[in-house]
Amino acid sequence: MGKQTMGTPCQALQFRADNKLYRIQTPQTPVARTENWAKFNVDQFPTGTNAIVAVLAYTGYDMEDAMILNKSAVERGMFHGQIYKTETIDLTKMRRKGDGIVNVFARSDVAGARKGAPAPVQNSNFVDTDGLPYIGQIMVEGNPYCSVLNTVTGNAKISKLKGGDKAVVDFVAAVGTGPKEPMQKVSIRMRYGRNPVIGDKFSSRHGQKGVLSQQWPDIDMPFSAVTGMRPDLIINPHAFPSRMTIGMLLESMAAKVGVLKGEFVNATPFQKCVSDPKSSKKNKDESLVDKYGKQLKEYGFNYHGTEVMYSGVLGTEMTCEIYIGVVYYQRLRHMVGDKYQVRSTGAVNPVTRQPVKGRKFGGGIRFGEMERDSLLAHGAAYLLHDRLHTCSDYHTADVCVRCGSLLSTTPVIQQKSSAAFAMGLGSNKESRIICRVCSSSRDIELVAMPYVFRYLASELAAMNIKLTLTIGNG
Amino acid sequence: MLFVMDATISGPHFAIPLHLAPFKQLLCFSGEQNFIRFPTVRIRELKDDYIKFELRDTDTSIANALRRIMIAEVPTLAIDLVEMESNSSVLNDEFIAHRLGLIPLKSERAMEMRLSRDCDACDGDGSCEYCSIEFNLNVKCNSDQTLDVTSHDLVSSDPSVVPVDNSFAQDISGFDAPEARGVLIVKLRRGQELKLRAIARKGIGKDHAKWSPAATVAFQFEPEIHINEALMETLTLEEKKEWVDSCPTKVFEVDPQTQQVVVVDAEAYTYDEEILKKADAMGKPGLVEIISREDSFIFTVESTGAIQASQMFINAIDILKTKLDAVRLSFDTEEADDQFGELGHHMRGGGIDLVSRVIQ
Numbered sequence: 001m002g003k004q005t006m007g008t009p010c011q012a013l014q015f016r017a018d019n020k021l022y023r024i025q026t027p028q029t030p031v032a033r034t035e036n037w038a039k040f041n042v043d044q045f046p047t048g049t050n051a052i053v054a055v056l057a058y059t060g061y062d063m064e065d066a067m068i069l070n071k072s073a074v075e076r077g078m079f080h081g082q083i084y085k086t087e088t089i090d091l092t093k094m095r096r097k098g099d100g101i102v103n104v105f106a107r108s109d110v111a112g113a114r115k116g117a118p119a120p121v122q123n124s125n126f127v128d129t130d131g132l133p134y135i136g137q138i139m140v141e142g143n144p145y146c147s148v149l150n151t152v153t154g155n156a157k158i159s160k161l162k163g164g165d166k167a168v169v170d171f172v173a174a175v176g177t178g179p180k181e182p183m184q185k186v187s188i189r190m191r192y193g194r195n196p197v198i199g200d201k202f203s204s205r206h207g208q209k210g211v212l213s214q215q216w217p218d219i220d221m222p223f224s225a226v227t228g229m230r231p232d233l234i235i236n237p238h239a240f241p242s243r244m245t246i247g248m249l250l251e252s253m254a255a256k257v258g259v260l261k262g263e264f265v266n267a268t269p270f271q272k273c274v275s276d277p278k279s280s281k282k283n284k285d286e287s288l289v290d291k292y293g294k295q296l297k298e299y300g301f302n303y304h305g306t307e308v309m310y311s312g313v314l315g316t317e318m319t320c321e322i323y324i325g326v327v328y329y330q331r332l333r334h335m336v337g338d339k340y341q342v343r344s345t346g347a348v349n350p351v352t353r354q355p356v357k358g359r360k361f362g363g364g365i366r367f368g369e370m371e372r373d374s375l376l377a378h379g380a381a382y383l384l385h386d387r388l389h390t391c392s393d394y395h396t397a398d399v400c401v402r403c404g405s406l407l408s409t410t411p412v413i414q415q416k417s418s419a420a421f422a423m424g425l426g427s428n429k430e431s432r433i434i435c436r437v438c439s440s441s442r443d444i445e446l447v448a449m450p451y452v453f454r455y456l457a458s459e460l461a462a463m464n465i466k467l468t469l470t471i472g473n474g
Numbered sequence: 475m476l477f478v479m480d481a482t483i484s485g486p487h488f489a490i491p492l493h494l495a496p497f498k499q500l501l502c503f504s505g506e507q508n509f510i511r512f513p514t515v516r517i518r519e520l521k522d523d524y525i526k527f528e529l530r531d532t533d534t535s536i537a538n539a540l541r542r543i544m545i546a547e548v549p550t551l552a553i554d555l556v557e558m559e560s561n562s563s564v565l566n567d568e569f570i571a572h573r574l575g576l577i578p579l580k581s582e583r584a585m586e587m588r589l590s591r592d593c594d595a596c597d598g599d600g601s602c603e604y605c606s607i608e609f610n611l612n613v614k615c616n617s618d619q620t621l622d623v624t625s626h627d628l629v630s631s632d633p634s635v636v637p638v639d640n641s642f643a644q645d646i647s648g649f650d651a652p653e654a655r656g657v658l659i660v661k662l663r664r665g666q667e668l669k670l671r672a673i674a675r676k677g678i679g680k681d682h683a684k685w686s687p688a689a690t691v692a693f694q695f696e697p698e699i700h701i702n703e704a705l706m707e708t709l710t711l712e713e714k715k716e717w718v719d720s721c722p723t724k725v726f727e728v729d730p731q732t733q734q735v736v737v738v739d740a741e742a743y744t745y746d747e748e749i750l751k752k753a754d755a756m757g758k759p760g761l762v763e764i765i766s767r768e769d770s771f772i773f774t775v776e777s778t779g780a781i782q783a784s785q786m787f788i789n790a791i792d793i794l795k796t797k798l799d800a801v802r803l804s805f806d807t808e809e810a811d812d813q814f815g816e817l818g819h820h821m822r823g824g825g826i827d828l829v830s831r832v833i834q
Contacts, residue, residue, distance in 0.1 A: 076683050168567065228690035228691060228774060314535075
């Protein structure tokens, strides 16, 4: 199994507690396979599906290494898969040396809990009295799945599901616990459905990888008048010339023959070099295309693996004959569901007040120098200002025009005159900005700047360097 | 159980209002000419789950519309909601629910039933007679042998809606034929249990492939093959054989007695033009002329068993009519002009009497 494929990672999946496992729901064994396939028992760990692949430019959604999947094929289970994530909660780590067992897995409303604690009504739907989740329970973000009770304080620490995905509790195991002492370590395995969506990555075994761009309705797919077949997958012919993956075209033809015959096809490379010269004398110089072409013809198909196809939308014959066959396709473990990043506003770095980075924290994607250059080249100054300032660390600072410092200004709260207070003009306090250096509240201007600029000024001040702003009109 | 009907069926059921095929009409400039056609259907082969017929005197748009409707819009029933009570099998809940959904159910009732979302007699909990059918499954393995849970274990609340059972179908011989055992859902070992409640609902293939009654619907244009006998006679017997063999399907044959090339099966021709290329390569272009008839089609329909293949076709025609009615009804209003432009205007004037005549 390739390291990127979503396949069958192990046979004992039910009993394992790996951090993260990718698993495909309906794998098949490839029709075109090498001699070592059986020798190494790869069939025990299948990784993909024999897809009916048509090579044509259809609808434009297969441009630039994108590919179209047949929506009905997906709905029937093609490339469905799951991710298993395991969380291990170890209470011995929370224990201080010399202490007895203080923390146990329990819901906070069980006996022994602090009296008068509010009953965790919403938790009881998800967490059983033993503090562990119900197997098969569907959970969304924020739902509790584990409760640890401190028997001394009576407080419960509740683990909540993170991430925006729906999860199902797959399996709960007590780890390393004897029958006498209370349970101190559990593994909770969550299952996340990962059925194909637009943006997921697929690949044949020849490195022809592509991104799903659309799930196209079955009825709109091209169909063959002879068999009525619609392809499961459409890829663009432009994927071939520059990459020269002839193997994929050969696999398509060979597997098509194999499927028609009901036999596996030997796709071992360099067969001619190692084959016994006595046995296959007459077919020695025959190319594979000829070998499989002849067999295709026997089954009433075109010699070159093409078929006349009809537009599913109009029912009319397509101008070209379409190269269609069977290719073993794999689903790769790069899925948009695990990768997409989006932010409007969110967490900021406390030091710079700029948006944080990282998908986990709801951060943004860096708008770097090169992107900045691009906007400058376009003269899109307003957009540049919007990206780098307004949407980032927009800040207004009071600057003393006299001394040019933005660190010496500070608001001072003063008592208003009692006369004004007596007349009922609002609060009796009023805030003024003064410059501590100039001891004056005149000539103070409010200036917009990135917050990091103030931070820079502070850092420089710490090094005994004064940063002075010269403020004028134009 | 195979019988071939050789009678031409026509009548209100099969007369498709072809003059509604809009674009054909727009292209007709001579006002005098009558473009009404009465398509006919001739059934060649009829089995429960298979039908092969000719559709004549209509055009591609109608043929393809019927193909599309049969695949995606003829309603059937399929399990849509599953409540798991106990599942200790090796497959997870979603997997089993998905497998249950794909089991074809006998759906003769589907056309009369309501869609669950349109049903106002219930709140979608499955106890509604108009829109849902309840199934129960309760299996536990108590032996050392692996227990196969199949579609036979599903207990239906409605005796007319049951999983498709192929064990009585033709062509299956032998006691242990895999088809006779129903659709496998999951295998259980000792101590494992599967207990669930499932609700089947009406739906169409457009929403989810599980509701599609069609395994395959294909149509081909009927070919007309004319051999240029004079030119053919210039070929030697060897050449004739070579030419005939160049076609991947068996369309032509050299008659052993007369040594003439004859068409044995015109419909086997797949429009791959191999035979024409061969003729060109032999230096005899025009050896054969092949015309695809734009107005006759040969349909091959295979059903999943949810409804009979023939019924599927009849339902498809009904649905097509309903859709055309929807178009017709909306052109009574003035907005129709905006909506359909020239087409709306066209349908409102003149064509309307004929439309209603055929539809009624």
